[in-house]
Amino acid sequence: xxxxxxxxxxxxxxxxxxxxxxxxxxxxxxxxxxxxxxxxxxxxxxxxxxxxxxxxxxxxxxxxxxxxxxxxxxxxxxxxxxxxxxxxxxxxxxxxxxxxxxxxxxxxxxxxxxxxxxxxxxxxxxxxxxxxxx
Numbered sequence: 252x253x254x255x256x257x258x259x260x261x262x263x264x265x266x267x268x269x270x271x272x273x274x275x276x277x278x279x280x281x282x283x284x285x286x287x288x289x290x291x292x293x294x295x296x297x298x299x300x301x302x303x304x305x306x307x308x309x310x311x312x313x314x315x316x317x318x319x320x321x322x323x324x325x326x327x328x329x330x331x332x333x334x335x336x337x338x339x340x341x342x343x344x345x346x347x348x349x350x351x352x353x354x355x356x357x358x359x360x361x362x363x364x365x366x367x368x369x370x371x372x373x374x375x376x377x378x379x380x381x382x383x384x385x
């Protein structure tokens with residue numbers, strides 16, 4: 252402890268501290284670690300309130316779309332079969348039609364574009380959630 256002071260309490264995962272004076276190499280290493288924590292989240296996460304996080308961005312997902320998005324997040328980067336998603340839609344809406352799933356996928360595509368994600372069609376199989384290419 253420097254001069255009898257207690258260490259600060261960090262509650263924000265992007266917050267960090269270092270006691271001065273510190274060697275330049277230590278400061279640079281801390282900066283790299285903070286950048287990795289702040290910008291390194293490369294897989295999406297969905298919390299219980301329906302907020303989808305990717306990188307440093309987030310977007311709200313509707314209750315109807317939560318089941319679909321949970322399935323996509325659990326299988327991020329993998330093909331999710333159409334039949335699996337149809338089951339999720341039927342749980343949420345009580346109906347199962349081809350158009351019901353297509354409508355939810357269209358709405359999700361629009362919504363998640365703001366966080367840098369996209370849902371790509373894998374013809375004859377299903378869909379894949381991945382980072383959007385720019």
